[in-house]
Amino acid sequence: MMEEGCKNSRGEGEIMETPERSKNSRIASSIAKFEDSPVFNFLNNLSPIKPVYISQTINPLSFASLPSVFTSPQLLRRHSLSDPSKPEFSSDPSTRLVSINLDEQRENLDPNFENAGEPSRLDVELANYESSIEKSNEDVLGTCSALVEGQRSVNMSEANVDVLSTTNVNSWQSLINDASNLLTFESPNAEDYNKSVDPASAFYRSIRNAIQNAQSLGAAACGEPVEDMPCQPDGEIENGDASSKMDYENLSGLCRGMRRRCLVYEMAGGRRKHMEDGSACDSPLMLTTSGSASSDKQTGRTKTENDCSRLLPGIGLHLNALAATPKDLKIVNHESSASGRLLIGPSSSANFRQDLLRNYSLERANDALENGRIANEDINPSSPKKRRRRSEQGGDGESCKRCNCKKTKCLKLYCECFAAGVYCVEPCACIDCFNKPIHEDVVLATRKQIESRNPLAFAPKVIRTSDSPSEIGGDDFTNTPASSRHKRGCNCKKSGCLKKYCECYQGGVGCSINCRCEGCKNAFGRKDSEHKHTLLFHICSFFPWLINLIFYTQGSCASAAEHEHEEDENDSRSMYNAPIHDDLDSQQSHQPFAKKRPPRASFPPIGSYAFPPPPKLRPNCEEEVDEMPHFLVGGESPIKTSSPNKKRVSPPQTLPGLRKLILQSIPSFPSLAPSQ
DNA sequence: GAGTTTGAAACT
DNA sequence: CAGTTTCAAACTC
Structure with missing residues (x-):
C-alpha cells in the first residue's frame, strides 16, 4: 500500500526497497503494540467501523496514500520520541480508521465513561496522542525548515536521515494531503472541532494541524508541489x-x-x-507566458507554483497592499528581486534609486527572458495578441494587471505600474512608455515631483490599521478588511462603493469616515457604520476641551473606564465596523496628506487641535465635572465616575452611548496623555 | 472589441 | 479650496 501510494503520488513508479520493508516490519510491530493498547481496545469496542474506506477508494490517490496519514508524522516523530513502548499509529487500515473515526466515536461515548471522577484512560491516551502528534507537528516544522536551509545533509541526525530516507518527501507530502483529505471528508462538522475542547476533538485538531503544517511547509520548503496537492x-x-x-x-x-x-x-x-x-x-x-494550467514539463514548474512563488507582490497593488511592515517590505523586496521586477515599497522614495539600480540588471535579464519567450509574438504593445495575453494573465484582474496607458507615458499615477512603483514590462499595453529602466532618470524625476506634491503618493492606499504583531507576521490572516482602511477614502458618487471603481472596495476594505462617498453600500463595510465616530468628532470639534477633560478623567479613573470598556467591548465590536482605535491609530501614524482634501467628518490629526487646558484638572474624579455642556450632563456629569475603589456611576440617561464612545476613543489619543 | 461609465489624478 | 479636465480602469453591450 505504501509503495502503491508512492507510486501513485509521484507517477514514476518508484518503489522503496529494503528500507521500506524494514520499515514495514517496524510498522507491523507497531501495529501489534497499538492493537494491544487500551485505546485500541476501547475504540474497537465502541462501534463498528464505518466504511470510510469506501469513500476513499473513490479517489485512488487518497486510497493509496492512506498509510502516510499517520506514518509520516510518526516517522518524523521517531527521532525524538523513540519510546517503543508507546503505541504508534500503524499502517493498518482498520487501525487508521479507528483513529479517523474518533470524531464519530466521540459522539457515541458513554456519558458514564466521561463522567468518571478521574480522567479516563481514553482521555489519557488521547492526551498522549495529542502531545505526541503536536510533537510530530513540531518535528515536521523543524524538518522542513532544515530542508529549506539546505541542511538536509549537514548534521542531520540518524533519525532524521531515517525519516528522509524512508519517506520520500514528494510522496510523503502527497500522502499527507490525501490523509488530510480523509480527515476533512470524515468531518462533516469540522467547525465544531475547532471549538470543542474534548480530547477527541483536540486529537482531531492535532492531526489536522500537523497535516496542514506539514503540507504547507513541506510544499513551500521542499519546493514541492503544489501540483501534487x-x-x-x-x-x-x-x-x-x-x-x-x-x-x-x-x-x-x-x-x-x-x-x-x-x-x-x-x-x-x-x-x-x-x-x-x-x-x-x-x-x-x-x-510566465504559459497559459496552460498543467505543469511546465521543462521547467518543472506548475502554474500553481508560479502563482505562489513567483507572484509579484505589489503589482497593481498600490491600491491593495496593506501598509508594509518591515517584514512585509523585506519579503516584498525579496520577491521582487527574485522575480526581477522593480518593486518599491511604501515610503521607499529614499531607496528608490537603489532599488532601481539593484533591480536594473534583473530587469534586463527578465526582459530578455520575456522577449525570448515571446520572440514570435507581436511586439507592438497594443497589439491584440499582446492584449489578449495580458488579459489571460490578468484575467482575474487582481494581482497581475498591467497598465494600458496611452497618453501619460506611464509617468503619472494614472499608470498602475508607475503608481505601484514598478517598471512597465512586456505585458503592459502602454504606448510611448517611459516607465522603463532606460528612462530611469525621467522616472526618478517624475516620481520625485509627484512625491513633492504628495509624499504618500506611492504609499499603499490601503493601510493596515492593526498593530498586532501576530497579524503583521503574515501568517495570521485574521486581519479582516475591517481592520484596514483606505488611507484617504473614496469619493464615489454613483457606484455605491460596490464596484471596483471604488478604491475602498477594490482594496477589499470597508469605507470609513475618511470617505466622502454617497450612498455607500460597500460590502466590506459601509461608511455610515461609523457615523458614531462622526458624532463624537463633531462634539469634540465644538468642545475641544472635552477631549482633554475626558482624557484626564479617563486617566484618573482608568479602572472604571476599563471596566466599562470591557463591558462594552462586544457591543462596540458589533457596533463598529472596525475597532475604533484602528482608524484613529492609522491617522496618527500617517502624516497628513499633502494634497488638501475637502473637509470631511474625521478625526483630524491630533496636532491640529489647539486644546486649551481642561477647565479644571482634578486629581479626584469623584468630583463632578460641572463645566460640561448641559446637553452632555443631563443633570449629571456624563463622565462622573468613581474613584478606582468605588463603583462607577452609571452613565447619563440622555446620551447613553456617548460616554461609551468617548471612553472607547480615549486610547486613540495617546499624545494627549498628561505628561509624565 | 468598441463604447460608456466611473472616479482618481491632475490641473486651473 | 473648489471646480474642471484628463486619464485609464472598470464596466457594459
Missing part, C-alpha cells in the same frame, strides 16, 4: 470525475493554507474572490 485551480482536476472534485472541494480548506501564502500581498478583495470562487492558487501568472 489537489490545489488545482479552476477545478482542473485531472481525473475529472465527481469523486475527485468532491475530494478537491473537501481539500479546499487545506488549500487555503497554501493560498494564503500566495496571497500575502494580494488585496483582500482578491482574497475574497479566491474564497468565493473556490479556486486555489489561481492567481494569474505574472511572468
Whole structure:
C-alpha cells in the first residue's frame, strides 16, 4: 500500500526497497503494540467501523496514500520520541480508521465513561496522542525548515536521515494531503472541532494541524508541489470525475493554507474572490507566458507554483497592499528581486534609486527572458495578441494587471505600474512608455515631483490599521478588511462603493469616515457604520476641551473606564465596523496628506487641535465635572465616575452611548496623555 | 472589441 | 479650496 501510494503520488513508479520493508516490519510491530493498547481496545469496542474506506477508494490517490496519514508524522516523530513502548499509529487500515473515526466515536461515548471522577484512560491516551502528534507537528516544522536551509545533509541526525530516507518527501507530502483529505471528508462538522475542547476533538485538531503544517511547509520548503496537492485551480482536476472534485472541494480548506501564502500581498478583495470562487492558487501568472494550467514539463514548474512563488507582490497593488511592515517590505523586496521586477515599497522614495539600480540588471535579464519567450509574438504593445495575453494573465484582474496607458507615458499615477512603483514590462499595453529602466532618470524625476506634491503618493492606499504583531507576521490572516482602511477614502458618487471603481472596495476594505462617498453600500463595510465616530468628532470639534477633560478623567479613573470598556467591548465590536482605535491609530501614524482634501467628518490629526487646558484638572474624579455642556450632563456629569475603589456611576440617561464612545476613543489619543 | 461609465489624478 | 479636465480602469453591450 505504501509503495502503491508512492507510486501513485509521484507517477514514476518508484518503489522503496529494503528500507521500506524494514520499515514495514517496524510498522507491523507497531501495529501489534497499538492493537494491544487500551485505546485500541476501547475504540474497537465502541462501534463498528464505518466504511470510510469506501469513500476513499473513490479517489485512488487518497486510497493509496492512506498509510502516510499517520506514518509520516510518526516517522518524523521517531527521532525524538523513540519510546517503543508507546503505541504508534500503524499502517493498518482498520487501525487508521479507528483513529479517523474518533470524531464519530466521540459522539457515541458513554456519558458514564466521561463522567468518571478521574480522567479516563481514553482521555489519557488521547492526551498522549495529542502531545505526541503536536510533537510530530513540531518535528515536521523543524524538518522542513532544515530542508529549506539546505541542511538536509549537514548534521542531520540518524533519525532524521531515517525519516528522509524512508519517506520520500514528494510522496510523503502527497500522502499527507490525501490523509488530510480523509480527515476533512470524515468531518462533516469540522467547525465544531475547532471549538470543542474534548480530547477527541483536540486529537482531531492535532492531526489536522500537523497535516496542514506539514503540507504547507513541506510544499513551500521542499519546493514541492503544489501540483501534487489537489490545489488545482479552476477545478482542473485531472481525473475529472465527481469523486475527485468532491475530494478537491473537501481539500479546499487545506488549500487555503497554501493560498494564503500566495496571497500575502494580494488585496483582500482578491482574497475574497479566491474564497468565493473556490479556486486555489489561481492567481494569474505574472511572468510566465504559459497559459496552460498543467505543469511546465521543462521547467518543472506548475502554474500553481508560479502563482505562489513567483507572484509579484505589489503589482497593481498600490491600491491593495496593506501598509508594509518591515517584514512585509523585506519579503516584498525579496520577491521582487527574485522575480526581477522593480518593486518599491511604501515610503521607499529614499531607496528608490537603489532599488532601481539593484533591480536594473534583473530587469534586463527578465526582459530578455520575456522577449525570448515571446520572440514570435507581436511586439507592438497594443497589439491584440499582446492584449489578449495580458488579459489571460490578468484575467482575474487582481494581482497581475498591467497598465494600458496611452497618453501619460506611464509617468503619472494614472499608470498602475508607475503608481505601484514598478517598471512597465512586456505585458503592459502602454504606448510611448517611459516607465522603463532606460528612462530611469525621467522616472526618478517624475516620481520625485509627484512625491513633492504628495509624499504618500506611492504609499499603499490601503493601510493596515492593526498593530498586532501576530497579524503583521503574515501568517495570521485574521486581519479582516475591517481592520484596514483606505488611507484617504473614496469619493464615489454613483457606484455605491460596490464596484471596483471604488478604491475602498477594490482594496477589499470597508469605507470609513475618511470617505466622502454617497450612498455607500460597500460590502466590506459601509461608511455610515461609523457615523458614531462622526458624532463624537463633531462634539469634540465644538468642545475641544472635552477631549482633554475626558482624557484626564479617563486617566484618573482608568479602572472604571476599563471596566466599562470591557463591558462594552462586544457591543462596540458589533457596533463598529472596525475597532475604533484602528482608524484613529492609522491617522496618527500617517502624516497628513499633502494634497488638501475637502473637509470631511474625521478625526483630524491630533496636532491640529489647539486644546486649551481642561477647565479644571482634578486629581479626584469623584468630583463632578460641572463645566460640561448641559446637553452632555443631563443633570449629571456624563463622565462622573468613581474613584478606582468605588463603583462607577452609571452613565447619563440622555446620551447613553456617548460616554461609551468617548471612553472607547480615549486610547486613540495617546499624545494627549498628561505628561509624565 | 468598441463604447460608456466611473472616479482618481491632475490641473486651473 | 473648489471646480474642471484628463486619464485609464472598470464596466457594459
